[in-house]
Structure formats: C-alpha cells, structure tokens
Amino acid sequence: MKGNEALAEAAMRAGCKCFFGYPITPQTELAAYMAKRMNKNGGVFLQAESEIAAINMVLGAASTGVRAMTSSSSPGISLKSEGISYIAGSDLPCVIINVERGGPGLGGIQPSQADYWQATKGLAHGDFHLLVYAPASVQEMVDMVIKAFDKADTYRMPAMILADGLLGQMMEPVTFPEIEQKTHDKSSWAANGHKGQREHHIINSLYLTPEELERTVVERFAKYDTIKQTETDxxxxxxxxxxxxxxxxxxxxxxxxxxxxxxxxxxxxxxxxxxxxxxxxxxxxxxxxxxxxxxxxxxxxxxxxxxxxxxxxxxxxxxxxxxxxxxxxxxxxxxxxxxxxxxxxxx
Amino acid sequence: MRKVTIITGHYGSGKSNISTNLAMEAAAEGKKVTVVDLDIVNPYFRTADFAKMFEENGIELITPSYANTNLDIPALNFDIERIAKSDGYLIIDVGGDDDGAIALGRFSAALNEFGDNLDMFYVINRYRYLTKEPSEAVELMYNIETASKIKHTGIINNSNLGCDTLADTVISSLPYADMVSQSVNLPIVFSTIPRRLGVDDNRFKPIEIYVKPFWER
The missing domain is CATH 3.40.50.920 (Rossmann fold)
Known part of the structure; x- marks a missing residue:
C-alpha cells in the first residue's frame, strides 16, 4: 500500500470514527482515502474549511469519547497547534498525523524531518507533551497508528505520528494485524449526554484560579513521568x-x-x-x-x-x-x- | 503516424516502471522514443526520476516543469497534441487512479484520432490493497476510461510485492489476471516478472526494476 493510505486504513481498523482534515501535500492521499471509505465504515469524514477548524472539530468529537483523528503536513500542523494545546489542556485522547515536508514557512513539498522540535518540545503554548511515534516503514505506520489510539485513550492525551513525505508517498507490502479490542472506560468524563441520569461532564482547559491550574498541570506531569518510564521504544x-x-x-x-x-x-x-x-x-x-x-x-x-x-x-x-x-x-x-x-x- | 502507448493504473501498480521498461526496450531497438510524464497527482516517485538514464539512452523525456520541485502546482506546460504529431514511439505515463487520468481527458480528442496506432494499457497488481478483487480492478479501469475519455486496449499484469516479489508471487497472480481480462473482454498484453529472479517461463515478460528504494540509491 501507499504509506498515506495505510495510515488511513489503520486508523479505521483501530476504531477511528471521526476524521477531520484539510488537504496538503504530501499527505493528501490520507484524507482522500478517508473521504472514500469513512462513511461506508459507519464513521464521519469532513473536509473542514481550514486546519484550525479541523483540529477544533477533533476536540469536539474527542470530548464525546469517540476515536478522532486529523492529519496534515508541517505548515498545517503549525496552524493546528492552538487546538492541540486546548486538547492537551482538556485531557482528551486523539491522534494527529504529521507527514512532514520542508520548511520553514511554506517551505516545499519534498520530505523533511524539520518538525522534530515542534513535535517533541510541546508543539504549542503551555506546559504539555504529546506522545510522539516515529515510524520508519509503511508497516510501522500501521502498527503505530493502532498503538497511538490505544495509548491516547490509556493516558487521555493526544498522540502524534511523526512521519515524512517519503513514508507517506512510498509503496511497501503491509500486513494488518488482528486488533485486540480493548475497552477504555470513558464514562467518568465523556460529554456524550447525561440524559438526566448523572452530573454534567465538562470538557474545559480554562481554570479560574492559578492554584487549580497549577494542580492540574502538576498532575499531568506526574502522568508524563510514568510515560517516560514505560512507553519508550x-x-x-x-x-x-x-x-x-x-x-x-x-x-x-x-x-x-x-x-x-x-x-x-x-x-x-x-x-x-x-x-x-x-x-x-x-x-x-x-x-x-x-x-x-x-x-x-x-x-x-x-x-x-x-x-x-x-x-x-x-x-x-x-x-x-x-x-x-x-x-x-x-x-x-x-x-x-x-x-x-x-x-x-x-x- | 506515430505509435502511442498510454499506461494507466492504480497508485503503485508499477506504471512508471512499465513505461520505463517499454522506453528502454524500444530505444535499444534503435527507435526514436518520447516519454511523457503526465502525473499531476504524485509529488515524487515518478518517471521524471529517470531523467538521467533516459538522456544517456537517447530517450526524450517530457515532464511538467514542476515535477520533483518544491512547488505544488499540477500544471502541464506542454502540448500533447503537438508532441503526438511528431515521429517515433510515444509513451504516456499517467498518474494513479481516475484522479490521475483526468489530465489525460483534456487530450482525448487528439489521441483518439490515432485509432489503431493508439494503445491504452491498464496495469494491474493483484497484491495492491484496493484492487485485490478482480471486481475492484475492473471498476477502477472503467473509472479511468470515464475520466480519460479513452478506451483501454489491453491489460498488463504487473502483480508484485515490491522487493519481496518471488516467482510464486507472480505465478499465483495469473488466474486473477485472467479473471480481470475476461470480465472486461480485453487481452493480457503480458505478465511481468522481475528479471533478477532468473525465471525462464514463456508466460512472463522479464522486466528490469528501475524504481529503487531511496535507501539503495
């Protein structure tokens, strides 16, 4: 399969039900694949009016507990960075795919790895991290997308696949693994309708007192410490x-x-x-x-x-x-x- | 009138490699050959990658001026109608799927005038995820015809698993190719086998693999 198509297929098999994106070379085949197949798969594909809109749609969908994803390439990820910070600040799981191209600025469409700092040093404003996977083959892109969805749910945080144009555009044989259907209990936080049966769940990244915000960030960093111990590969x-x-x-x-x-x-x-x-x-x-x-x-x-x-x-x-x-x-x-x-x- | 061969197919079915093989063979026979890279979909991994080898073998290569550059502009700055009127063997390598074939549609009127001198071959790969079923390959073939406004005249069975291709890989694709061929009532022009496998079997046409992975270049 072509790398970009394999990313999309893996996401659907991993249970991704909502994809929001905006075209950009060299990742566009991913969105095109989703456009053709997501609806048939019982999910939602939506081409947003911009990258900023797409990432905020991910925030909304992830708030309800469904598996949501967006994808882009370098300058598009920059546009998404505000939304990613809000998602991290709201402790929401989602998967973000970056099929990197040359930069800075509009740069070019040929492959690059110049977003390493962007991906690993927090990406946007505020104290936070993303889980970042760096595949080196089409097979690994498949395996890592599946893993990213699982770990994002486990830790209630966004995960990123840091790929590049070479991987997105290349053809390689792949095998889709049987996916173990782990259930992640989201009932304590998902804003999916209380039907008068429980308290409201509020998804938010705004805290009214500095002490409350500090406590939340410190708790999040305790989680990051666990991840540093257990999730390296x-x-x-x-x-x-x-x-x-x-x-x-x-x-x-x-x-x-x-x-x-x-x-x-x-x-x-x-x-x-x-x-x-x-x-x-x-x-x-x-x-x-x-x-x-x-x-x-x-x-x-x-x-x-x-x-x-x-x-x-x-x-x-x-x-x-x-x-x-x-x-x-x-x-x-x-x-x-x-x-x-x-x-x-x-x- | 010059002979024209158009190569279509799925993303990654091996169109560029087939086009390159046809061009190199014809050039080796002393023919004047022109290759047109009509891919407006892929930003890289395309016929234009072989520019140096074509030049060394006296093959004329016509590519969109933005191919393999940093510009994302799918513009064609050449006129196939005019190119088709010159002499020699013309090979047109089309972009993947019906999306890529749209570019061809613009030149369909001029190309269809070539009648019996025009061939459009559809490249299939039994191992390509989205054309694994003969019915899927057939559906895409008709979608390409709708987009290009040109009818196919034959099938090229290029079933492969990239670097992992073995003789068995190719041999076990023959029934699949036959099913596609029968469904659309078009002949199989040839089934390919990588020359490096050294298989001597007249059911196959040995081909060179010019498309090299980036870590072997």
Whole structure:
C-alpha cells in the first residue's frame, strides 16, 4: 500500500470514527482515502474549511469519547497547534498525523524531518507533551497508528505520528494485524449526554484560579513521568560492539541502515540507534546502545534537532557529530558512509 | 503516424516502471522514443526520476516543469497534441487512479484520432490493497476510461510485492489476471516478472526494476 493510505486504513481498523482534515501535500492521499471509505465504515469524514477548524472539530468529537483523528503536513500542523494545546489542556485522547515536508514557512513539498522540535518540545503554548511515534516503514505506520489510539485513550492525551513525505508517498507490502479490542472506560468524563441520569461532564482547559491550574498541570506531569518510564521504544541495530553509533529516526534510518551495513563490510564497527518514540525519548535504550561507542553521529533530514536529545541522554559524555540534508533533500547511503569514514572508526 | 502507448493504473501498480521498461526496450531497438510524464497527482516517485538514464539512452523525456520541485502546482506546460504529431514511439505515463487520468481527458480528442496506432494499457497488481478483487480492478479501469475519455486496449499484469516479489508471487497472480481480462473482454498484453529472479517461463515478460528504494540509491 501507499504509506498515506495505510495510515488511513489503520486508523479505521483501530476504531477511528471521526476524521477531520484539510488537504496538503504530501499527505493528501490520507484524507482522500478517508473521504472514500469513512462513511461506508459507519464513521464521519469532513473536509473542514481550514486546519484550525479541523483540529477544533477533533476536540469536539474527542470530548464525546469517540476515536478522532486529523492529519496534515508541517505548515498545517503549525496552524493546528492552538487546538492541540486546548486538547492537551482538556485531557482528551486523539491522534494527529504529521507527514512532514520542508520548511520553514511554506517551505516545499519534498520530505523533511524539520518538525522534530515542534513535535517533541510541546508543539504549542503551555506546559504539555504529546506522545510522539516515529515510524520508519509503511508497516510501522500501521502498527503505530493502532498503538497511538490505544495509548491516547490509556493516558487521555493526544498522540502524534511523526512521519515524512517519503513514508507517506512510498509503496511497501503491509500486513494488518488482528486488533485486540480493548475497552477504555470513558464514562467518568465523556460529554456524550447525561440524559438526566448523572452530573454534567465538562470538557474545559480554562481554570479560574492559578492554584487549580497549577494542580492540574502538576498532575499531568506526574502522568508524563510514568510515560517516560514505560512507553519508550527503540531499535538497536548492530550496537553491541559499535564504536561509531549512528542515531536516526523515521525514513532516514532506512538510509543509515544501508550505510551501517556498508561500513561493517569495510570493517568499521558501526551500529544504529533508532528511537521509535521521540517523546518520550528512549534515554535508557540509547545509553545501552552507546555503551561501547567512542563517537556518536546523528543523521537527520534537518539542520540537526534530535542531536540535543542525544547529548542530554548521554549527559554530553561522548562527542556527538551531525550529518544532515534539509529543504527536502534526502541523504544518500554514500553520503552517510563518507561521514562515518571521516570520523575514523575503530576497525 | 506515430505509435502511442498510454499506461494507466492504480497508485503503485508499477506504471512508471512499465513505461520505463517499454522506453528502454524500444530505444535499444534503435527507435526514436518520447516519454511523457503526465502525473499531476504524485509529488515524487515518478518517471521524471529517470531523467538521467533516459538522456544517456537517447530517450526524450517530457515532464511538467514542476515535477520533483518544491512547488505544488499540477500544471502541464506542454502540448500533447503537438508532441503526438511528431515521429517515433510515444509513451504516456499517467498518474494513479481516475484522479490521475483526468489530465489525460483534456487530450482525448487528439489521441483518439490515432485509432489503431493508439494503445491504452491498464496495469494491474493483484497484491495492491484496493484492487485485490478482480471486481475492484475492473471498476477502477472503467473509472479511468470515464475520466480519460479513452478506451483501454489491453491489460498488463504487473502483480508484485515490491522487493519481496518471488516467482510464486507472480505465478499465483495469473488466474486473477485472467479473471480481470475476461470480465472486461480485453487481452493480457503480458505478465511481468522481475528479471533478477532468473525465471525462464514463456508466460512472463522479464522486466528490469528501475524504481529503487531511496535507501539503495
């Protein structure tokens, strides 16, 4: 399947009943797929008048307890950021998909990973986080959409799939897993009609006293601490004896893996660390992956945004170099290999 | 009158790879070949990716000027009517689905004049999620004809699973292709098999896989 279509199909299979979106390249096939199939599936597809309208429709739908989703690409996510903050402040579960393109500004339509900071550092105003998954294949996009819906419900918070144009536009074989139908009890908060049988449920992100707001935010951060302990995920590839550890997420990791394989053939002890969750960042997993490494290299389709998280995770105990292409240019295995060779490497 | 072949199909059915194979074969036979990338749907992964190889093989490539750029403008700045009037073999690679075929509709009157010199081949992939059932493939084929205002003349069975394609993958797609062919009463022009599999079976046409994943480029 095409990546964007697989994201849409996975969402419907995960029980997404409401999709609100607005077209933008390179994610438009996702909305087009939803437009053709969501209604037949007993759900709602609505093309809103703007990204801002779409994310606020997600807020409304999620308030009633149904599984809701929106998708966009980089500048569109910026437009949604106010609504995402309101959703986080209202403790509502939903899934947001970002099929990244080049920026800043209108930027371009070619693939990019330049929204890493946006996705992992809270995205919008206020103290909050999103759960952020970074798939590297069409299959992983399917698996992570299913997981994102589940975790969003578990923690009552928005989850994001941080993909990029390469993943959205590429074709790969996929298998749709049997989805375990977990029921999440939303009866204590969902605003789905009290029918005179219970108190009103109020979905709100406005608190009248600072102390009350502070208490809510602190409670939310206690939840984030639990998530940091339990929800991290990463792929460690040939890291056991790796002297040069290359870190990459998403589609870039596919390029890095080719380069690492070539380096190994040349006798260079290279390995790869790939975070599958970028918030929470897999700190323990990176420490494990880098235990024998003398140097770290971060490879990204940006000017280097994950590099900060790598340095923090390792307390700046090892030198971290960077190689990246930006503006929609895709790094090649040969370029990454040249950088690994330039770093020397313990043969 | 020049010979014209139009390639249509689902997103990811392998249209660009088929077009490229046809172009490279014809060029190897010493024919003058022109390829038109008429894809106004996909922002990347398209025939225009092969510009360098086409140039090296003397194949003329005509693409929308915004193909593979950062601009999201599905404009065609060339005239197929005029291109079709020059000589040599013309291959037109159309964008996915009926959405992509809309661009072709604009040139249907000029192209339909080619009569027997015009072929429009519909590429099918048994493993493509939305055309797994013969009935789904048939429905899409007719939708493409409605959008393009041109009738298909044959089916190309390009059933594959990308890098995971094995001989069995291809062989087990034959009954499916036959069902599609019979439903629409059109011949199967050929069934493809990747040349790298080294299968010697006259039911298949060995093809090169020019479309490389980005991590192997």
């Amino acid at each position: 990463a792929e460690l590839y040939m890291t056991e004896d790796a002297d040069i550890l290359v870190c990459a997420f998403g589609a870039t990791a596919r390029v890095v893996k080719s380069a690492v394989n070539e380096a190994r053939e040349m006798g260079i002890k290279a390995g790869m660390f790939r975070p599958k969750t970028v918030w929470p960042f897999p700190v323990n997993e990176l420490q494990e992956a880098s235990k024998n490494a003398s140097q770290i290299l971060s490879v990204e389709m940006s000017m280097g945004q994950m590099i900060d998280d790598i340095k923090l995770a390792l307390n700046c105990s090892k030198p971290v170099e960077f190689f990246g292409r930006t503006g929609g240019v895709i790094p090649t295995p040969a370029e990454v290999l040249a950088k690994i060779k330039a770093m020397g490497g313990n043969k």
